[in-house]
Amino acid sequence: MAYRDEIDRLLAQYGEQVRTAFLSAIDDIANSVTLKVIVERLERGDVNGAIEAIGLDPQAFERLERAIADAYAGGGEAEVGNLPAIREPSGARVIFRFGTRNTEGERQLREHSSTLVTRIVADQREAIRGALSEGLAEGKNPRATALDVVGRIDRATNRRTGGIIGLTAAQERYVASARAELASGDPKRLQAFLERERRDKRFDRTINAAIKSGSALPAELVTRITGRYADSLLALRGEMLARTETMTALAKGRDDAIRQQIDSGKIANEDVTKRWRSAKDERVRLTHRILDGKSAPMDGFFVSPSGAMLKHPCDPSAPASEVVGCRCFMVYEVDRIGVAVRKMQAA
Structure with missing residues (x-):
């Protein structure tokens, strides 16, 4: 199999595992919150307490770390399988193997995964802090502010959707500005929303009708459209994170596989x-x-x-x-x- 084909196969296999692990962690966090506690703390103006109540713990991403470790192992195993057939002077074939239980490789992988999770949690805290603080500053209902962050229950799945948990701080700003455009009732700002690449285009007809009539969109519809936009950005975040982290783990695993053969004296x-x-x-x-x-x-x-x-x-x-x-x-x-x-x- 050509190298490019093999890399694509590994990326498809392990990338999906990493993506699923990340999105599952976000889903678990969102659906484990106690909304009442978050709302009560927001009513007291306690943004830090509300963030803590959401439960953005590094432990929630253990499955993500395991998926990255699996990609590392898969990359190493694939690489030793690609090494050419080599024989000892006696005629015996040199056997190449990859061991994931190597101290240096494990240490570097653990440090990278830990840094990644720390960065994910810190970025989410920043995004959530921005959304909650803005809601309080605007005098928005604490319950509505909390729901904008954690998402609302989808009756079809009984799971929360449309929140900003999992988004980067930059993506949270995109959601906030999109919500402002939709709620403005201003034809120019509504038109600006229609230029957003990640919008749910199924709402375009409704938005265009509001532009033509000069009428504002109902608040419930603004919430629904904004939620779909947030979901789309979360999907994008999952895809980008999965691609980058899977390729990083595969590359590291393949490199370590070669180094193991060198360390064992099988090649130089x-x-x-x-x-x-x-x-x-x-x-x-x-x-x-x-x-x-x-x-x-x-x-x-x-x-x-x-x-x-x-x-x-x-x-x-x-x-x-x-x-x-x-x-x-x-x-x-x-x-x-x-x-x-x-x-x-x-x-």
Whole structure:
């Protein structure tokens, strides 16, 4: 199987697991809240207490961390399966295996996952704080403010939808401005909402009718449309997080798999050349188009035109501008002849 096909297969398999784990955590948080407690604290003006009552605990994302660990293992196992057939001077085949129970790999993966979850929780707290504070400042009903955050019960599923839990702080601002556009009754601002890419287009006809008649949308409809928009942004967040974190875990697993073979003496550093491969389409960032096809020794770095140094695509130590949404991958080229000569010399 070609490398690109294998990467796509792994991304589809593990990316869905990561996406589902993230969205399940958000669903669990939203549906575990006690609305009465949040409303009571908002009535006292206690925004911090209301945030605490929502229960944004890192422990809620344990399934997400496990899904990322599974992607790491899947990447490593796939890479050893791609290594060329090599034999010892005796004729015995060299067996390549990937072990997830390696101290350094486990430590780095645990640190990355912990940092990710900490960032997710902190960003959600900021987003929720902004929404609650704005609601109080505007004199909005505390219950309505709380529902805008945690979502409203969908009678069909008996689950909460349309809240902002899980969104980034930037996405929460998009939701707030979309709600203001819809509630304004201003034809120009309603038209601005129709230019939002992630809107639910099933409401376009209704919004266009309001624009033509110059009438305001009913408050209940504003809430429903805004909720659908928030749900769409949450889906986007899940997709982007899943792609970035899955590609990062796969890349790290594949790199560690090669390093394990080196550490065990089955191949040597000098036997391996890394080669950067991009997705080769218009969505590839310019810096990675330039890196496409470039090679480096196993312990070498790829120097982006931005100045960033990457050990491999989706290197978690690189700036987010070089990692988020990246679909590039590494090809590890093993010099079979070099390995054979070295083993003969050592025999």
